[in-house]
Amino acid sequence: MLQFPFDFNDLPTPAYLVGGWVRDRLLNRQGRYLDLDFVLPEKAIETANTIARKYKAGFVVLDAERHIARVVFKNGTADFAQQMGNTLEADLGRRDFCMNAIAIECHQLAQNPEQFIDPFNGIGDLKAKQIRMVVPENLAEDPLRILRGYRQAAQLQFEIEGLTRQVITKLAPSLKLVAAERVRTELSYLLAVPNSSNWIIEIINDRILESWLPRQHLNLERFAKIEWSIALLLAKFPNLELFITRNLAGDRDALEIIKLTALTNSATSLEILGLSRSEQRWSTGILRYLPQFIALLDQASPTEQYKFFQVTLEFFPAIAALAIASDYSITTVAPWLERWLNPDDAIAYPHTLITGDDLRQSLGVAPSPRIGEFLEMVKIAQVEGKIHTKAEALSMIQSIIDDIL
Numbered sequence: 001m002l003q004f005p006f007d008f009n010d011l012p013t014p015a016y017l018v019g020g021w022v023r024d025r026l027l028n029r030q031g032r033y034l035d036l037d038f039v040l041p042e043k044a045i046e047t048a049n050t051i052a053r054k055y056k057a058g059f060v061v062l063d064a065e066r067h068i069a070r071v072v073f074k075n076g077t078a079d080f081a082q083q084m085g086n087t088l089e090a091d092l093g094r095r096d097f098c099m100n101a102i103a104i105e106c107h108q109l110a111q112n113p114e115q116f117i118d119p120f121n122g123i124g125d126l127k128a129k130q131i132r133m134v135v136p137e138n139l140a141e142d143p144l145r146i147l148r149g150y151r152q153a154a155q156l157q158f159e160i161e162g163l164t165r166q167v168i169t170k171l172a173p174s175l176k177l178v179a180a181e182r183v184r185t186e187l188s189y190l191l192a193v194p195n196s197s198n199w200i201i202e203i204i205n206d207r208i209l210e211s212w213l214p215r216q217h218l219n220l221e222r223f224a225k226i227e228w229s230i231a232l233l234l235a236k237f238p239n240l241e242l243f244i245t246r247n248l249a250g251d252r253d254a255l256e257i258i259k260l261t262a263l264t265n266s267a268t269s270l271e272i273l274g275l276s277r278s279e280q281r282w283s284t285g286i287l288r289y290l291p292q293f294i295a296l297l298d299q300a301s302p303t304e305q306y307k308f309f310q311v312t313l314e315f316f317p318a319i320a321a322l323a324i325a326s327d328y329s330i331t332t333v334a335p336w337l338e339r340w341l342n343p344d345d346a347i348a349y350p351h352t353l354i355t356g357d358d359l360r361q362s363l364g365v366a367p368s369p370r371i372g373e374f375l376e377m378v379k380i381a382q383v384e385g386k387i388h389t390k391a392e393a394l395s396m397i398q399s400i401i402d403d404i405l
Contacts (some may be wrong), residue, residue, distance in 0.1 A: 003034075003074055004034070004036075005034065005055065005057070005073035005074070005076060005078070006051055006054070006055050006057075006071075006073070006078075008106045008107060008109065009081070009107075009359075010050070010051055010054065011038070011040075011047065011106050011107070012040060012042075012047060012227070013038075013045070013107055014040075014041065014088075014105050014106075014107070015038055015040050015047075015105070015106045015107070016038065016039045016040075016088055016103040016104065016105055016106065016117070017036065017037065017038060017103065017104050017106055017109070018037050018038070018091075018095075018100075018102070018103040019037040019100050020035055020037065020100065021034070021035060021036050021037065021096070022102045022103060022104055022116070023099050023100055023102060023122070023126065024315050026102070026116075026123060026126050027126060027156070031225065032075065033075060033076050034073075034075055034076025034077070034078075035076060035077060035396070036076060036077065036078040036079065036164060037078075037081070038078060038079065038080045038081065038082055038083070038106070039082075039083050039088065039091055039103065040080060040083060040331065041082075041083045042082065042083075044067045044068065044069060044080040044081055044082040045061060045064075045067050045068075045069040045080065045082075045083075046077070047080055048069035048071050048080040051071055052071045052077075052358060055071075055073070056152055057071050057072055057073045058070075058071065058072030058073075059071055060072070062079065066081070066082070066084075066216045067081065067082035068080065068081045068082070072229070073297055082368075088103060088117060089117075089119045092117070092119055092120070092134075093119070093120070093134060093135070093330050094134075094138060095134055095138065096133065096134065096138055096139060096142075096145040096148065096149070096363050097122075097125075097131050097132060097133055097134065097145075097149065097152070097164075098120040098121060098125050098132045098133070098134055099122040099125045099131065099132075100117070100122070101118075101120050101122050101134055102116055102117065102118045102122040103116070103117040103118075104116050104117065104121060105117070112263040112330075120134055125161075129156070129157070129158045129159065130158055130159050130161045130163060131149055131153050131156075131158050131159070131160045131164065132161040132163075132164050133149075133161075133163075133164040133167060133168075136171070139167060139168065139364070140171055140174065141173055142178075143171060143174040143175045143177060143185060144175070144182050144183065144197070145177050145180045146168050146171055146172060146174075146175055146208060147175060147183065147186045147187075147190075147203070147208060147209075148186055149164070149168055150190065150202070150203050151186055151189050151190045151198055152209065153199065154190055154193045154196045154199040155189075155193050165206075168206070168208070169206050169207065169208070169371050172207055172208045172210070173210075173211065175208065175209070175211060175212070176211030176212070180212075180272060180273055180274040181248045181274055182358075183212060183273065184273045184274055187260075187273070188238075188251075188252055188256055191255075191256045191259050191260065192206060192255075192256065194227075195227060196227075197223060197224055197226065197227050197259075198224075200223070200263070201223070201224060204218065204220065212272060212273065213263070213264065213269065213270075214269065217230070217264050217265055217266045217269040218264055218265070219263065219264065219265050220263075222262050222263075222322065222325045222326050223262045223263040223325075225324075225325040225327075226259055226262035226263075226321065226325045227259070228325070229321045229322070229324040229325040230244065230255070230258065230321050232324060232330055233317065233320065233321055233324065233330070233337070236334065237331065237337055237341060240317055240337075243317050244317075245260075248276065248278045248279050248282065249275075249276035249278055249279050250276070250377055252276075252279070254282075254315075254318065255276070256283050256284060257275075258286075258318045258321055258322075260273075261282070261283040261286045261287060261318065261322070262321070262322050262325055264283075264287075265287070266287070267280070267283040267284040267286075267287050267288075270283055270399075281314075282315045282318065284316070285311075285314070285315055285321055286318050286322060287313065288316055289308070289311065289312050289319055290319050290322050290323065290326075290393070292308065292343065293308065293312075293319050293320075293323055293336075294323055294326070294328060296308060297323070297328060297332045297333070298332075302347050302383045302384055302385075303380050303383060303384060305336070305339070305348075305383075306347050306350065306379065306380065306383040308349075309339070309340070309347065309348045313340070313348070316337075316340050317337065317340065320333045320336060320337055335360065346382070346383060347383050350379055350382050350383055350400065353378055353387070353389065353390050353392075353393040354375070354378055354390055354393045354394060354397075356371045356372075356375065358390070359371055359374055359375070359397065362394055362402065363394065363397060363398055365397075365401070374397050374400070377396070377397070377400065378393045378396065378397065381393075381396060
């Protein structure tokens with residue numbers, strides 16, 4: 001079968017496709033990258049290993065105790081899990097939501113592509129655009145499923161069924177027992193969903209993340225406007241797309257940390273999520289310098305602008321996005337972004353007139369912290385338009401040295 005990375009005739013009989021692929025097939029929303037989940041009555045790890053060797057694909061045992069292994073192909077992954085319980089229906093009955101508890105027998109897929117095994121009416125839920133739990137015990141068994149329900153609701157634009165939502169909110173405190181990395185991964189998926197702000201605010205209002213992001217540290221008003229703010233900036237400055245999609249850690253990009261930072265008033269409150277060093281540096285810097293930027297918006301001298309850019313160049317557009325989300329006009333923010341986007345701007349990126357070697361060789365300045373002070377004086381005089389050439393820079397420093405002596 002051409003759409004799959006291996007021939008299903010290599011699978012034992014029976015073998016079942018379950019979960020997300022089946023759900024997405026029914027919703028006609030399958031992507032190019034395949035995320036396949038198989039359930040086998042026996043020998044799941046052995047079957048995965050055999051397929052990996054035959055197709056020269058990657059192989060890893062994910063859970064030896066539960067007999068789960070993964071085969072990694074160029075265009076997707078295939079997870080093989082041993083059936084839990086005496087029947088497939090029993091296995092499906094251990095899953096989180098009914099829409100994810102639908103299966104199809106792999107060898108029947110070509111002949112009977114609509115012959116689904118759906119013991120909990122997950123297909124009905126897909127038609128109703130709702131997320132409904134299988135049983136509360138399944139959510140309690142792995143509390144991350146609580147957050148996953150909201151994430152999938154955001155991705156699919158579904159509603160969480162009423163009783164399911166009641167159970168989720170009741171079980172929410174148990175989410176604190178989940179490893180930070182798993183919580184962060186679910187948040188990453190959620191933050192990547194377009195227009196996910198409303199869902200995240202619902203999660204917070206339902207107190208789902210209270211153990212991870214206490215409400216007293218959050219700025220929901222600013223967060224509600226951050227996606228609009230970013231869209232406004234991209235419409236005016238399309239080149240900012242490169243900044244927004246810049247990779248910061250793993251498969252996480254700048255857009256995610258901008259949204260996450262907009263959500264909080266305290267960068268330290270995000271540390272519990274296990275941010276990378278670069279993400280922590282960004283969130284800390286954005287929140288630290290945002291008030292200073294707002295104070296400079298009305299009127300800032302060239303020197304003030306230069307000094308601000310020197311400490312914020314790496315993440316400056318993120319500060320601009322949060323300022324706009326804080327109800328400051330794009331008209332006042334735009335001139336700063338125009339400077340940031342222009343590599344020849346004399347204030348954001350003043351070119352180097354002289355170096356420390358020039359000071360040592362031409363003026364005989366001994367190596368010391370004084371060299372850095374002199375070079376900074378040159379930069380400030382340069383952005384203020386007082387000097388323009390190397391000769392003028394050296395002459396200025398010579399005059400300062402003469403005055404000192």
